[in-house]
Amino acid sequence: MSLKERITGLIAAQGPIGVAQFMTIALHDPDFGYYSTRDPFGLPKEGTLGGDFITAPEISQMFGEMLGLWVAMAWIEQGRPQHPMLVELGPGRGTLMRDMLRALKAAPDFLKGLEVAMVEASPHLRGLQQDALKDAGPRVTWQSQFDPPAGRPVFVVANEFFDALPIRQYVKTARGWCERMVTAKNGELTFALAPAPAPSALIPEAYAAAPDGGVYETAPAGIALAEDIARQVAKNGGAALLIDYGYGSPDSKGAGFGETLQAVGAHRFADVLAAPGTHDLSAHVDFAALAAAGKRGGAGVHGPITQGHFLTALGIGARAQSLAAKNPGSEASLTAALERLTGPAAMGSLFKALAFLPGMAATAPGFEEMRHETA
Ligand code: SAH
Numbered sequence: 001m002s003l004k005e006r007i008t009g010l011i012a013a014q015g016p017i018g019v020a021q022f023m024t025i026a027l028h029d030p031d032f033g034y035y036s037t038r039d040p041f042g043l044p045k046e047g048t049l050g051g052d053f054i055t056a057p058e059i060s061q062m063f064g065e066m067l068g069l070w071v072a073m074a075w076i077e078q079g080r081p082q083h084p085m086l087v088e089l090g091p092g093r094g095t096l097m098r099d100m101l102r103a104l105k106a107a108p109d110f111l112k113g114l115e116v117a118m119v120e121a122s123p124h125l126r127g128l129q130q131d132a133l134k135d136a137g138p139r140v141t142w143q144s145q146f147d148p149p150a151g152r153p154v155f156v157v158a159n160e161f162f163d164a165l166p167i168r169q170y171v172k173t174a175r176g177w178c179e180r181m182v183t184a185k186n187g188e189l190t191f192a193l194a195p196a197p198a199p200s201a202l203i204p205e206a207y208a209a210a211p212d213g214g215v216y217e218t219a220p221a222g223i224a225l226a227e228d229i230a231r232q233v234a235k236n237g238g239a240a241l242l243i244d245y246g247y248g249s250p251d252s253k254g255a256g257f258g259e260t261l262q263a264v265g266a267h268r269f270a271d272v273l274a275a276p277g278t279h280d281l282s283a284h285v286d287f288a289a290l291a292a293a294g295k296r297g298g299a300g301v302h303g304p305i306t307q308g309h310f311l312t313a314l315g316i317g318a319r320a321q322s323l324a325a326k327n328p329g330s331e332a333s334l335t336a337a338l339e340r341l342t343g344p345a346a347m348g349s350l351f352k353a354l355a356f357l358p359g360m361a362a363t364a365p366g367f368e369e370m371r372h373e374t375a
Helices: 003-014 019-028 061-077 095-106 108-112 123-132 220-236 287-296 307-313 316-326 331-342
Strands: 085-089 115-119 139-143 154-159 168-173 176-185 188-193 215-218 238-247 262-265 268-270 280-282 300-306 351-357
Touching: 003 019, 003 176, 003 188, 019 168, 019 176, 019 280, 061 095, 061 108, 061 154, 061 238, 061 307, 061 316, 061 331, 085 095, 095 108, 095 115, 095 123, 095 154, 123 139, 154 220, 220 238, 220 287, 220 351, 238 287, 287 300, 287 351, 300 307, 307 316, 307 331, 307 351, 316 331
Parallel strands: 085 115, 085 154, 115 139, 154 238
Antiparallel strands: 168 176, 168 215, 176 188, 238 351, 262 268, 262 280, 300 351
């Protein structure tokens, strides 16, 4: 039995499924789901890349250090509230949290009352995270959903998490916007459109100009989660930092009105439907939708700004220099990592940072100069 057979059987029994349900099964099926069964992250080994893709914290420790610094600054600006929670969504191998906690040693009072919560769906990745954090210091717990205890300031960090949340797609046709579905023909999975159009209220104004065949993508679970995070931050204090690849408006969406669902395996694009469970699925994050959700939740919303601007404003260049000075011979690899994280041709422009703060905060660290950019 393969996951494709399992999905084909489901479609035979209940009819075509939406793209969101397909993504959820492909990523999280307990037996065959991509995240349930593997360690996707590639590290260079003997000149080759292992794994399927590489993320910012796996490129360099500097990424996590900058995020740890960001959390410390937000905490200090709020008057050092006691007993903070630090929550990471989708922590992968645990590298980012490990690097953040190391950098946070510079703020010992933050660490003193700290509790860490890791929101992770995959039992396999939870195991790797436990190993990475076994000497962490603060108490660490694992949860399958974002559910922080009431009344404690909550600092939330998510890197490449929202891109993995399930999306729905609607395609513009002569008869209206129809949901894109996954169906099965002769044992193979294919896309098809729902026969009846979706209610037009589902489609934002900005998409009115889309041509026939244009696609509107939305991530309802991600939007609801962003609103919940903003509400907790606004109510209890704290801050949230969401970093991902994505766009601020359809105009700046690289794909225009196209679709962005993609499958990646072994550092290459793959067919989305051919072999579910064997490669990663993700979609560009709609930062305008997350920012709007943050405002509905009552938080002050900062950004999105590009990852390049954000890390540079926090001083990643100086950090690279000081690491190079301390570690003779490491300068070339640090320069390369810096370029990958901040360079416009690498992750620097495609990746964006968005912050939620309690409404009263005037600025967010790293966002000060860029507050009006809507990249
Ligand atoms: N933040 C890490 C990993 C990014 S990959 C890094 O930057 O390296 C996405 C992560 O989110 C994985 O850990 C995956 O298992 C987790 N994940 C995906 N969907 C999830 C969900 N619905 N609930 C909880 N965790 C999820």
